[in-house]
Amino acid sequence: MFTVATVLNALELGFIYALVAMALFLSFRVLNIADMTTDGAFTLGCAVSATAAVAGHPFLGLPLAMLSGAVAGFVTAFLQTRLAVPSILAGIITNTGLYTVNLAVMGFSSNVPMLKTETIFTTAQALLGENSPYKLVVAALITVVVCALLILFLGTRLGLSIRATGDNPDMVRASSINTTFTITVGLCIANAMTSLSGAVLAQYQKSADINLGTGMVVIGLASLIIGETLFGRGGMWTKAVAAVAGSVIYRFIIAIALRANVPSECLKLISAVIVALAIAAPALQARAAFRRRRAHAEKEGATRA
Amino acid sequence: MLDLKRVSKTFNPGTVNEKVALQNVDLHLEEGDFATIVGSNGAGKSTLFNAIAGEFIADTGTITLAGQDITMMPDYRRSKVIGRMFQDPLKGTAPHMTIEENLALAFLRASHQTSPFSRISKADRALFAEKLSALGLGLEDRMKQPVGLLSGGQRQALTLLMATLVTPKLLLLDEHTAALDPATAEKVLDLTKKIVAEHHITCLMITHNMHDALTLGNRTLLMDHGRIVLDVGGEERTHMTVPELLDRFAQNVGHQLDNDRILLSKDA
Numbered sequence: 117m118f119t120v121a122t123v124l125n126a127l128e129l130g131f132i133y134a135l136v137a138m139a140l141f142l143s144f145r146v147l148n149i150a151d152m153t154t155d156g157a158f159t160l161g162c163a164v165s166a167t168a169a170v171a172g173h174p175f176l177g178l179p180l181a182m183l184s185g186a187v188a189g190f191v192t193a194f195l196q197t198r199l200a201v202p203s204i205l206a207g208i209i210t211n212t213g214l215y216t217v218n219l220a221v222m223g224f225s226s227n228v229p230m231l232k233t234e235t236i237f238t239t240a241q242a243l244l245g246e247n248s249p250y251k252l253v254v255a256a257l258i259t260v261v262v263c264a265l266l267i268l269f270l271g272t273r274l275g276l277s278i279r280a281t282g283d284n285p286d287m288v289r290a291s292s293i294n295t296t297f298t299i300t301v302g303l304c305i306a307n308a309m310t311s312l313s314g315a316v317l318a319q320y321q322k323s324a325d326i327n328l329g330t331g332m333v334v335i336g337l338a339s340l341i342i343g344e345t346l347f348g349r350g351g352m353w354t355k356a357v358a359a360v361a362g363s364v365i366y367r368f369i370i371a372i373a374l375r376a377n378v379p380s381e382c383l384k385l386i387s388a389v390i391v392a393l394a395i396a397a398p399a400l401q402a403r404a405a406f407r408r409r410r411a412h413a414e415k416e417g418a419t420r421a
Numbered sequence: 422m423l424d425l426k427r428v429s430k431t432f433n434p435g436t437v438n439e440k441v442a443l444q445n446v447d448l449h450l451e452e453g454d455f456a457t458i459v460g461s462n463g464a465g466k467s468t469l470f471n472a473i474a475g476e477f478i479a480d481t482g483t484i485t486l487a488g489q490d491i492t493m494m495p496d497y498r499r500s501k502v503i504g505r506m507f508q509d510p511l512k513g514t515a516p517h518m519t520i521e522e523n524l525a526l527a528f529l530r531a532s533h534q535t536s537p538f539s540r541i542s543k544a545d546r547a548l549f550a551e552k553l554s555a556l557g558l559g560l561e562d563r564m565k566q567p568v569g570l571l572s573g574g575q576r577q578a579l580t581l582l583m584a585t586l587v588t589p590k591l592l593l594l595d596e597h598t599a600a601l602d603p604a605t606a607e608k609v610l611d612l613t614k615k616i617v618a619e620h621h622i623t624c625l626m627i628t629h630n631m632h633d634a635l636t637l638g639n640r641t642l643l644m645d646h647g648r649i650v651l652d653v654g655g656e657e658r659t660h661m662t663v664p665e666l667l668d669r670f671a672q673n674v675g676h677q678l679d680n681d682r683i684l685l686s687k688d689a
C-alpha cells in the first residue's frame with residue numbers, strides 16, 4: 117500500500133512538524149495557555165528562513181527564525197502579563213500583526229520560490245549522497261536535538277518554575293516565582309520552536325508561502341493529543357517524546373487519507389474534528405457514564421415499583 | 422524582626438462594596454517570636470498575611486522585615502524569605518510534579534547562589550530524603566511520585582517542609598490544619614511545632630482553636646474589624662484560660678468573639 121517514498125515522506129514531515137507539537141506541549145500542556153501565536157510564528161519561521169536561504173545563508177536562517185519566533189512569543193507574553201490582555205486574545209492579536217510582518221519579510225510577496233536555492237537539505241545531500249535518506253536525517257536530527265534540550269531544560273530550576281506556573285497558580289503566587297518571567301520565557305521558547313519548524317519546512321519544500329501556517333495550532337494540537345493518548349503516561353521525558361511520536365503518526369494518518377483519495381482541501385477539517393473530539397473526550401466519557409447510571413437507576417426503580 | 426507600622430487596606434474603595442479590612446495595624450515581632458492569631462470571621466486575619474506577603478501593596482503604612490523595608494517589594498521577591506501555608510492543602514504544591522520536583526522548586530528558589538539552569542543534584546536528593554524521613558510519613562520512598570497522589574495531610578506536611586526547607590525569616594500559617602481530620606491535624610501541628618522550634622523560626626499562625634491559640638508559641642493576638650485588639654504574652658498568657666481570654670476580648674471591643682468555627686475546647 118505504501119511506497120518507501122511515502123513512508124519516508126511521512127516520517128520527514130512528522131519530524132519537522134513535531135517541533136510544533138513540542139511547542140504546544142510547552143505552552144498548552146505545561147503552561148496551560150492556548151497560544152494562538154502559533155500560526156503566525158510558523159509562517160514567520162518559513163519567511164525568515166526562506167529569505168535567509170535565498171540570500172545565501174540557509175544555516176543562519178534557522179537561528180534567525182528561532183529568534184524572530186521568540187520575539188513573537190515575547191509580544192504575546194507582554195500583552196498578556198503586562199497589559200492584562202486575555203491570553204487567547206493576546207495570541208490572536210500578535211498573530212494578526214504577524215501577517216503583515218511575514219509579508220514584509222518575504223518582500224511583500226505572498227511566496228518565496230527557492231527552486232535553485234542552496235538549503236540545509238541540499239548541503240546534506242552533497243554530504244551524505246543522493247541516495248541516502250538525507251532529508252530524514254536532517255529533520256530527525258534537528259527534532260531529536262531540540263527535544264533532548266527541551267527535556268533537559270524542564271528539569272532545571274527555571275524549567276521547574278515554568279511547570280509550576282502552569283500546574284498550580286495558587287502555589288506559584290505564594291512562592292518566589294515571578295510568573296511574568298516564567299510565562300514570558302515559556303512562550304518565547306515555544307514560539308522559537310514553532311518558527312524553527314516553519315524554517316525547516318520552508319527549506320524542505322523549497323518554498324515559503326504566506327498561508328503555510330494557517331491552522332497550524334490545530335494540527336499541532338492534534339499531533340500532541342494523538343501522542344498523549346497513545347504514549348503519554350509517565351514523566352516529562354515520555355510526554356515530550358510522545359509529542360514527537362504523535363506528530364509522526366498524524367502524518368501517517370494524513371498519508372493514508374491522501375491514499376484513500378481524500379482531497380487535500382479536506383485535511384484541515386479532519387484535523388479540526390480530531391482535535392475537537394480528543395479535547396472533548398473527557399466530557400463525552402463523563403456524559404456517557406452519567407447516562408449509564410441514569411438508565412441503571414431507572415431500571416432499578418422500575419423493578420422495585 | 423517584623424515591624425508593621427500603621428498598615429491599612431480598604432478593598433473596593435469608593436464603591437458600595439467598600440470594605441475596610443485593615444485599620445492602622447501596628448505589630449512588632451521579635452526574632453523567634455511565635456504568635457498565634459484568633460479573631461471573628463472577616464476580622465482581617467488573612468488580609469494581614471496577604472499584606473505581609475505582598476499579595477497587595479498596603480494603602481498606608483510600612484512593613485519592615487529583618488531590617489529591610491519591604492513595603493513596596495513585589496510578592497515573588499518577598500517569598501524568598503517568607504514561607505506561607507494555607508488552609509487548602511491543594512494550594513501549596515504542584516500536583517503533576519513529583520515530590521522531589523516540588524521540593525527542588527522550594528529549595529532552588531530560596532538558595533541565592535543557584536543559576537536558573539541548575540538541576541537537582543545527588544546531594545540535593547539526599548537532603549530531601551533526609552528531611553522527608555523526618556516527617557515520619559514514608560514520603561522519602563515516594564520521591565518520584567506526583568504530589569497529586571498524596572492525601573491532604575501528606576500534602577500539607579510536604580508544604581510545611583517546602584516552606585521551611587531553606588529557613589525563612591518569617592513563616593505565615595493561615596489555619597493550615599483546619600481542613601484536615603483531627604488526627605492528621607494534630608500530626609501536622611506537631612511537625613510544625615518541631616520544625617519551628619528546631620530552626621527558631623519567627624512565626625505567625627492563624628487558628629480558630631482557642632486552646633492552640635493559648636498554648637502554642639509565646640504570644641496570642643486577637644483581631645477584630647481590621648485591628649489587633651489584644652496582644653497577650655509572657656507571664657499573663659501562661660496563666661490565662663480560654664474563658665478569660667474571651668472575656669478580655671469582649672471587654673476590649675464591646676462584643677463577643679463571633680466566629681462560627683471557633684473551637685473552645687482542646688478536642689472537638
Ligand SMILES: Nc1ncnc2c1ncn2[C@@H]1O[C@H](COP(=O)(O)OP(=O)(O)O)[C@@H](O)[C@H]1O
Nearest residue numbers: 432440442460461462463464465466467468469
Ligand atoms: N480580595 C478581596 N476583595 C474584597 N474584599 C476582600 C478581599 N479579601 C478580603 N476581603 C474582605 O476583607 C475582610 C477580611 O477578610 P479576611 O482577611 O479574609 O478575614 P479573616 O479574618 O476571616 O481571614 C472580609 O470582610 C472580606 O470579605
Ligand SMILES: [Mg+2]
Nearest residue numbers: 466467468595
Ligand atoms: Mg481567613
